Amino acid sequence: MPDRRRRATVSFQAIPRERGFFDLLERAADGVVAAARELRALVEDFQRADEYRGRIQELEHQGDELTHQVMALLDTTFVVPVDRHDIHQLASSLDDVLDAIEAVADLLVLYRIGEPIPQFRQQADVLSAAAKAVSRVVHGLRSMRTMERSWVDIIRLERDGDHVYRRAVAALYSGDYKAMDVLKWKDILKNMEQAIDRCQDIANTVESIALKYA
Template sequence: MRFTVLPTEGVFYELFAKSAGHLVEGARLLGTLVEEGGDTEELAVRMKEIEHRCDEVTHEVIRRLNSTFVTPFDREDIYRLASGLDDVMDDMDAAADYLHLHKIGELPPGVPEQVAVLRQAADLTAAAMPRLRTLKDLDEYWIEINRLENVGDGIYRRSLVALFDGTYDALAVMRQRDVVEQLEAAIDAFEKVANIVEQIAVKES
């Protein structure tokens, strides 16, 4: 009698790591703008390129999911994690778009701090993705992401207060708030990814 051994579908882990790598790239691109300045149009174009690559990874996850009989963990969780990573990229892309479309020269208050949080969250997420294979040593990841999200909330609230203190005219406030809110959404999206990872770890342990 001959038995066929089904290989472990490690491709999903590779795709998650690839998607998280794109988030690191996007966060660093925002960091470069904050630290060095530059053309917001070029930023928007480069961010859109990264966003397209992230979309391609997400679509590949879904294609694999639809054609793979054996998956490393629950199919719905795989889909949720892939979508969650993609949502982070979409939010960073939107923030870059607002910076360009609104022709914002001076960065809104709090943006450098928000971007610093995003960069930390992206690095932590990229480091965590390979550990999905064993589901070990992940608790520090989601705990730290939760802490960063709380830091981000504080920055966001202080940014709104600064925007509405009378220094800026109404139109400038509306434009700059778009950027601040989109960066806040990206930080929140990182926490959602960490929550999904935690749920997977609990379910599969």
């Protein structure tokens, strides 16, 4: 059985300039997958929510550093592999996903949530699947191949996430929950929805890149 006390990390290495953008973006995408995985594990083990939050915060800090490195490389590189705006947008969206996941984990602890509502579990499943699809499309940028299926998957998952969010809000207003719990869960669910929405932004950016360089 794997040791749950492992540190959630994304490795950093010296990166040659000619392939630096792809390496940095791929590592950022890997960080999104890792954070979504930690959040999914938190859902199944709420008693250790603070521990999972710590690992997610660590991944979010690493994501900030990767984003900083991408922006610095943009400022110091004359010829870039794809459009500068697209690289900037992609790095920013990956960072936004991590920020939203970190916010969810933080709120779960700060609000002292005891157990997740069913729709939150469903959202966590959607986010986990979307994160994996994001990783596939970002890793596909080097060759500009095998990306279309993944960005279509992300768009489908974003629609699924919208449906789950609306059902969750309807359930919260059903009268089965206390008013304070309704407010807490709406805040948490909205951040989850934002994380999934940013995954679609990534899919849209990658599709734009693929069309430009096809």
